[in-house]
Amino acid sequence: NAGVMQNPRHLVRRRGQEARLRCSPMKGHSHVYWYRQLPEEGLKFMVYLQKENIIDESGMPKERFSAEFPKEGPSILRIQQVVRGDSAAYFCASSPLAGGPDTQYFGPGTRLTVL
Amino acid sequence: AQSVTQPDIHITVSEGASLELRCNYSYGATPYLFWYVQSPGQGLQLLLKYFSGDTLVQGIKGFEAEFKRSQSSFNLRKPSVHWSDAAEYFCAVGADSWGKFQFGAGTQVVVTP
Numbered sequence: 001n002a003g004v005m006q007n008p009r010h011l012v013r014r015r016g017q018e019a020r021l022r023c024s025p026m027k028g029h030s031h032v033y034w035y036r037q038l039p040e041e042g043l044k045f046m047v048y049l050q051k052e053n054i055i056d057e058s059g060m061p062k063e064r065f066s067a068e069f070p071k072e073g074p075s076i077l078r079i080q081q082v083v084r085g086d087s088a089a090y091f092c093a094s095s096p097l098a099g100g101p102d103t104q105y106f107g108p109g110t111r112l113t114v115l
Numbered sequence: 116a117q118s119v120t121q122p123d124i125h126i127t128v129s130e131g132a133s134l135e136l137r138c139n140y141s142y143g144a145t146p147y148l149f150w151y152v153q154s155p156g157q158g159l160q161l162l163l164k165y166f167s168g169d170t171l172v173q174g175i176k177g178f179e180a181e182f183k184r185s186q187s188s189f190n191l192r193k194p195s196v197h198w199s200d201a202a203e204y205f206c207a208v209g210a211d212s213w214g215k216f217q218f219g220a221g222t223q224v225v226v227t228p
Contacts, residue, residue, distance in 0.1 A: 004158075031214070033214075033215070033216070035216075035218075041220060041221075042205055042218040042219055042220040042221045043159075043205065043207075043216075043218040044218070045215050045216060045217070048214070048215055056215060059215075091158060091159065093159075093216075095214060102209075102214060103149070103161060103164055104209075104214070104216060105161070106151070106158045106159040106160075107158055108157060108158040109157075109158050111156075
């Protein structure tokens with residue numbers, strides 16, 4: 001039973017380019033969460049998605065960031081026109097249940113470096 | 116507003132010694148509490164969790180944690196650390212109805228010979 005998959009593991013972008021981060025949840029999980037970890041800091045919640053729905057995006061920056069979880073395929077976190085401050089580790093987590101906190105299983109993360 | 120505090124940013128412990136990592140939370144109802152460990156360059160691995168019931172919970176790798184409602188704490192302990200326990204440890208609260216986690220800032224554990 002494969003765990004949460006994220007790719008790429010490392011991504012380098014120049015300022016102004018777009019970054020696309022992908023997350024495949026564990027089999028049977030239909031809830032996906034994205035977190036960002038800045039250097040020397042803990043994880044900060046960004047967005048919570050179910051299939052084809054954004055449930056809570058209260059942690060997403062207002063501009064340049066978007067997320068989706070289509071009916072088929074992985075969840076995508078998209079960052080347009082990246083800036084150096086976007087350099088961070090981005091973690092995806094999945095859980096099987098709705099309606100309350102449950103154990104979240106984390107992927108290995110994507111480490112984004114903006115030059 | 117809910118919050119999670121890990122007072123110790125950095126802890127150094129000798130191999131074989133005991134370890135205790137502190138976690139305090141602020142939340143109006145009974146929270147769902149978790150401890151995760153992150154090795155360098157890796158993702159987060161769940162050590163243990165508390166939802167309800169026995170306030171002393173056992174986890175993997177010989178870790179345990181105790182929920183103390185009166186102190187709003189969920190401290191992590193291990194009786195005898197191994198060099199492989201060197202990592203960063205995060206306490207998390209799952210208190211939102213949608214399951215959004217709030218993480219502490221983490222405690223970096225260094226194990227010396």
